[in-house]
Amino acid sequence: MQESLDAIGEALDENGKVVVTGCLGVKHDLIKSTHPKVLAITGPHDTPAVMNAVHQHLPKPHDPYTDLIGVKLTPPHYAYLKISEGCNHRCTFCIIPSMRGDLVSRPIAEVMQEAENLVKAGVKELLVISQDTSAYGVDVKYRIGFVRGRPTKTRMTELCRSLGELGAWVRLHYVYPYPHVDEVIPLMAEGRILPYLDVPFQHASPRILRLMKRPASAEKVLERIRGWRAVCPEITIRSTFIVGFPGETEAEFSQLLAFLEEAQLDRVGCFAYSPVEGAAANALPDAVPQAIKEERRARFMALQERISAAKLKAKIGRTLKVLVDEPGVGRSSADAPEIDGVVKFRGGKAGELRDVLIERADAHDLFGRLQ
C-alpha cells in the first residue's frame, strides 16, 4: 500500500495530473487524504470513469478511429485483451477476489470480435490478460460460442487457436500451470502464438506455497518446464516470486534459489513480501524482518541476473523478429511490454515488424542491427 501511495506522489511531482485507478481506487479516503491533488480516483476495471476524468481535465479530441473502437490506453500497435474478470482462488497475500469477486469469463465470441477489431485497426500484438488465464471458461462450463460461424469452446486452448488465426502476435499472461496448459505449447512450437508463457510461480517451497494457498503445487513444476521446452525449445518462460513471506526460513529460501538455478527461467520479477490490508496472510506468524526480506530479494535477483545474462548472450549472432515500439527500441517474442527487456538498434518505425541481427547483450537487453 505504502509503495503505491509513494508512486502516486512521484507521479504528481513529475506530471501534476494524476488519475488513480485499479485496486487501490477502492481506498478512496486514504488516497485523498494523502494526496489531495489527484484529479480522480476510480475503482478497478472502470474505464468509463477514467476516461471521464481524463476528458474533464483535457479537451476530448475528436478521432473517428478511437471514438469507434473505444479508447486504448496502450500504443496503437499492441493491445491488452482482457478475457475474464475475478478469480476463484484465494491466495492468502491477495485481496483481488474480495474486490472483484469470483471468475467471470467473457464469452469467446465477444473476445474474438474485440481481437479481430483490434487487428483490423492495425494492432500487431495482442496481450491476453486476466487474473487466471488458464481458468478461462471454467465458470461457464466451457460453454460453446460461435467464432466466425464455427462452434468454439470458451476455453484457453480454443481461444489461443482462434487468436492464432488472426495474423497478430499473441502473448499469454498469468497462466497457472494446470495440466491443460500443455495443450498450448504445440501452438507455440508451430508459430501460431508467441512462444512465451507468463506463469506466476511465486515460490518453490511446498510449505510456503501451501501457506500462500497457491492454486498449483511445486511438485512436478520442473518436469513440466522440461516438457514445455522439449516441445518448444524457443519458449520464453517468465515468472514472478515473493520472497520473505511470513514464516519463510533460510532453508526454504535456499530451496527457492535452487529451483531458480534448476529452472533457468528467462524472465523473472521478484517482490519482497509486503502485507496488503485485508489479506489473510497478515494473520500468519513469524513475519520476516524487512532487512532480511530485502537481502533475500537482492540475492534472488543477483542469481536471476546471472541466468538472464547467460541466456541473452546465447542470442548473439542470431537474427530475431522484433516489433518496433519506437525508433531504436523494439521487442522480440521474449519481451512483453513494460515488464521485460527490449532490443535496441538504430532506426525503425513504431509498429513495424523487423529482423534484427543481435550483436551484443547485457543482463536484460539485447543490442543489434536492423536487417
Ligand code: SF4
Ligand atoms: S494471486 Fe491468487 S487469488 Fe489473487 S488473483 Fe492471482 S490466483 Fe487469484
